[in-house]
Amino acid sequence: MSYDIEKSVLERYEEGAKNHQPSLCCPTEYDTQFLTIIPDEIIAKDYGCGDPTKYVKEGEIVLDLGSGAGKNCYIIAQKVGKNGQVIGVDFNDEMLNLARKYQSEISDKLGYNNTNFIKAKIQDLKLPLHKVELWLKNNPINSLEQLRTFETECDHLRQEETLIKDNSIDIVVSNCVLNLVKPDDKKQLFNEIYRVLKSEGKAVISDIICNEDVPLEMVKDPELWSGCISGAFREDKFIKMFENAGFKQVEILAKQNEPWQVVNGIEFRSLTVKASKEKSEQINNNSCCPPTSCC
Ligand SMILES: C[S@@+](CC[C@H](N)C(=O)[O-])C[C@H]1O[C@@H](n2cnc3c(N)ncnc32)[C@H](O)[C@@H]1O
Structure with a gap:
């Protein structure tokens, strides 16, 4: 690789924290009732590609990988309530500062503070x-x-x-981040997700996937990498990464019908999956939704 992938991601999202970057947006619909208390600045700097927040429940401990400006965390803070807990992880100071900027204002509106933003690499959560x-x-x-x-x-x-301890999290969520992790660190990333989850825990991940392997010349392009294109997994390989890490059941919850982008003939679209550490007794055949225009 002729460039530093992590540096290109840090620089791109440092800029994204300062100024809204339309090229990084994959428009996604969220449940509007949870947006009313979230400041416009955070809403505007949403660089997600799906909505994993839909799948969290009251009282859960939730870890958001690559929390960015904090929109997903602040939605989840309302859903888990005062008995739940939300931990947003990011390695970018500008994003962490932006997410923390409104923390006390939002806590005051909620009447409780259950959210914390911490600095770590999502592939090295200890x-x-x-x-x-x-x-x-x-x-x-x-x-x-x-x-x-x-x-x-x-x-x-x-x-x-240890920052995030073994078996300590009910649900790991992430919105458009896993693709950005360096190729050599990706296996460790899935192992980390598995490690931190409780035995009955699950990961709900929205990310960009593609229908063909991304060629090396695209991987070498920092703009395409940091723009959530070149680091995307091929769909079957994405599912396999969870299985290889030990997850017993992986279900597709949502898949964008039309591609978000087509680059050199390769289609890139958003996918949301649920990966469970334990296999549920009853497999829900309806859980794999028909293709939707989720983002
Ligand atoms: C595409 S943005 C998504 C932000 C947020 N999830 C959202 O929905 O708006 C990617 C975020 O992940 C962070 N990020 C990328 N790679 C990371 C890594 N290896 N460790 C921690 N954070 C990372 C970036 O700093 C950025 O804030």
């Missing part, structure tokens, strides 16, 4: 990045020995100050 940054301030790296010490410190933080 590592608290704010603590890594603090450590680095006092321990700059200028040699291989210092690099080794840094790596040891990261392992220590993962073990002793």
Whole structure:
């Protein structure tokens, strides 16, 4: 790869937090009753491609991977209620600041605060990045020995100050983020989703999928990668990633009928899946909805 994928994603969404980016939008309909308390600035900086918030229930502990401006988290905060909990994870300071900016205003309107935004990579949910940054301030790296010490410190933080613990989450949601994770980290990402979920837990993920493998020349294009195109999974491979991580049941909940974009003849569309750690006794044959125009 001739460019730094993570840097291109960070820069694109730093800009997306400052100024609305129409090219990153895949228009999605949400239940409007939950939008009334959410400030316009957050609504405008919605870069999702589906609506995983529909599937959360009162009292649940929910982890939102790549929470961005916080729209999904603030919808979920209302749905889980004061006995539930919402954790938004993002690695982008601009997005985290934007999501946190309205936290007390929204809590005041709700009458409770059940939401927290934390800094981490979604493929490494044990590592608290704010603590890594603090450590680095006092321990700059200028040699291989210092690099080794840094790596040891990261392992220590993962073990002793685990950010998201094993079996601690009822439902992991994510809206248009998994595709953005570096190719080499994708397997670890699905393993992390599996690790943090309780045994009866589930993941509900909206993401962009495609109908053919994305060729290397498109993968090498930072604009296409950070625009949620080149990192998209082929649909069957997306399902397989959940199965390989150990999920027992994967169901398609919604699939966009018309492609969101067609690039070099490859169709890219939004898909929402539910992956359960346990197989339910009764498989609901109606749970796979007919193709819809979900976004
Ligand atoms: C397409 S936006 C979606 C934001 C939000 N889910 C929404 O529906 O508006 C992608 C978000 O994921 C974050 N992100 C991308 N890769 C990430 C990673 N590896 N770890 C943590 N956050 C990541 C970006 O900073 C950005 O806020």
